[in-house]
Amino acid sequence: MNATAGWASSFNPMSTTNPARFILHVRMLDTEASLQQEALGVVGVNLLHAAFFQHHEPDQIIESLLDRLTTGRIEIDMIQLKGIEFRSVDNRLMALKLVQVGLSGAAMFGPDREVLQPSEVLRKKAILVERGSFRPPTVVNINMLECARAKFDADPAVADRDALVLTELTMANLLAGGSDVDRRDFLARADLLAACGMTVLISDYVEYHRLAAYLAWRTDGRIGMVMGVPSLLDLFTEANHAQLPGGILESFGRLFKNDLKLFVYPMLRDDAVVTLANISVDPDLQPLFDYLARRGSFVELDNFTPDYLPIMSRDVLRRIAEGDDSWAKMVPVEVAELIRKRSFFGYHKPDEL
Numbered sequence: 001m002n003a004t005a006g007w008a009s010s011f012n013p014m015s016t017t018n019p020a021r022f023i024l025h026v027r028m029l030d031t032e033a034s035l036q037q038e039a040l041g042v043v044g045v046n047l048l049h050a051a052f053f054q055h056h057e058p059d060q061i062i063e064s065l066l067d068r069l070t071t072g073r074i075e076i077d078m079i080q081l082k083g084i085e086f087r088s089v090d091n092r093l094m095a096l097k098l099v100q101v102g103l104s105g106a107a108m109f110g111p112d113r114e115v116l117q118p119s120e121v122l123r124k125k126a127i128l129v130e131r132g133s134f135r136p137p138t139v140v141n142i143n144m145l146e147c148a149r150a151k152f153d154a155d156p157a158v159a160d161r162d163a164l165v166l167t168e169l170t171m172a173n174l175l176a177g178g179s180d181v182d183r184r185d186f187l188a189r190a191d192l193l194a195a196c197g198m199t200v201l202i203s204d205y206v207e208y209h210r211l212a213a214y215l216a217w218r219t220d221g222r223i224g225m226v227m228g229v230p231s232l233l234d235l236f237t238e239a240n241h242a243q244l245p246g247g248i249l250e251s252f253g254r255l256f257k258n259d260l261k262l263f264v265y266p267m268l269r270d271d272a273v274v275t276l277a278n279i280s281v282d283p284d285l286q287p288l289f290d291y292l293a294r295r296g297s298f299v300e301l302d303n304f305t306p307d308y309l310p311i312m313s314r315d316v317l318r319r320i321a322e323g324d325d326s327w328a329k330m331v332p333v334e335v336a337e338l339i340r341k342r343s344f345f346g347y348h349k350p351d352e353l
Contacts, residue, residue, distance in 0.1 A: 020055065020083030022047060025117045027075040039073045058089050062097040077104035078117040091115045092190050092200075093183060099171055099202050100181065106203040106214055108166075111194040118201075122218040126161035128152050128263075129201065129215070130226040131168045131208075133176075134189050136339060137196055138316060138331050140265075140308045141167075147301040148226040148263035155261075157222040167193050168201045168211070188344040195334040207243075208235065209254035216258045223260045224299075229267040229274050232298075236281040236289060252288070256297050265301045268309040276300040321346050 026043060028036035043065060050061040058081060065076060076098055081089045095107035095115045108116040130145050145165060152158055169189065174181045193200050205211040208225065215223050234240060241251040266275040276298055281289050292298060311330045319327035320339070328336040339347050 020051075020081070020085035022051065022061075023078075023080040023082070024076055025078040025119075027077070029073055029075060035073070039069060042068050043074060043076075055085050058086065058094060059097055062094060062103070063101055065103065066101065071102040075104050077107055077119070078115055080115055090187065092187065096174075096181065096183075096186060096202055099204050102204075105205060105210075106201055108199065108201050109190070110199050111197050113190075113194060116199070119218050121199075122164065122215065124161070124221060125164040125219050126152070126155075126158040126221040126223075127164050127166065127215055127219060128224045128226065129166040129168050129211070131170065131211075131231075133173050133313060134167060134169065134193055135185070135313055136189070136192050136316060136331055136335055136345065137167075137198075138308075138311050138313055138335075139305075140311050142196060142332055143305050143308050144226050144228070144263075144265045144301070147265065147303045148224065148299075150303060151263060151299050151301065152222075152224050155222060157259075161221045164199065166201045167198045168203055170206055171202070171204045172206045174202075188342070191342070192335050192338055192344070195338050196332055207241075207251065209251050212255050212258070212260050216260075223258065224263050225260065226263045226265065226301075228265045229276075229279060232262065232264055232279070233281065236285050238282070238285070248285070248288075252292070256292065261297060261299050263299045263301055266304060266309065273306070273309065275302070317345055323348065 024043075024047070026040065028039050030036045030039060046065050046067050046069075049067075050064045054060045054064060061081070062079070065074075079094050079098060080091050081094060090113070092109050092113060092115065095109055098104045098107050106118060108118045108121060110116055128145070128148055130141065130148070132141055134141060145167075149163075149165060153163065169186075171181075174186055190200060203211060203214070205214060212223060212225070236248075238248050241248040244250045246253070264276050266273050268274070276293065277300070279289075316327045316330050319325075319330075331339070339345065340349070343349070
């Protein structure tokens, strides 16, 4: 069995009228109640020690929670640091740290910058998730979600459910090009997604089937994943599933076992639009592709905006760096305003050039 616990602790060495607060959500992973009690007690001791001796170093608070414990015994998927002692702490960075150190496979925060408890937010929802770098979010990213949401809402399995739309950042993406996360870059992406009204999931699940399992454990509602044709082609590359004994068949069995659906957005290749109807996979895998297509595992997003297909995030970044103002038409208005206001991604105001 396993158990969960919400935990709040208050302290302030300087004042009793305005206490600082720790709020955590802990899940015990030991199978025996006595071991769960022991683990929770250790977390409590670690928390008290951190409150009085490490409150000025928030990162160390997260790391110290694992003293005399392992990630195989506890999961902490939400932490909030509140109060005057933590007035400079961005709890989204604390959510990121939980995933970095392995205390949780995923963490979540909303467009209001508040961290969320995933199990509570995901429970019984129909979930539509788009994975991406969102560096920055483009009109394509938003159009993908809008097109998928229209199809998703039309699914009878979604009709009687509250639907939740998520944008997902993986640790592998955040670590791309380095051994540590660039926090300023992460917060820039988080702020831009917030400007678009998005709820963000940070996960350590590079493989889609692991993300699917995480979501399916927390909801019995329909799960949909939004991806472009290039990502679908990556899924049909056998080398990407070599870590599993059963290879691509085991990976797909895990991914689609709960009737999960992939909402596939077309791409432009050599001035031709590539869709589910004309996509080309390895001939040996074509029967598998055809089977999944017949069973309804793929949903073609034929309601896309053709003018958006040439737009790529890397082109937006290049144009920002070159001072080419045409980038602003490639992102949502809210994103363009915030990039200009905060000089994200190397943007320079005209009077600075």
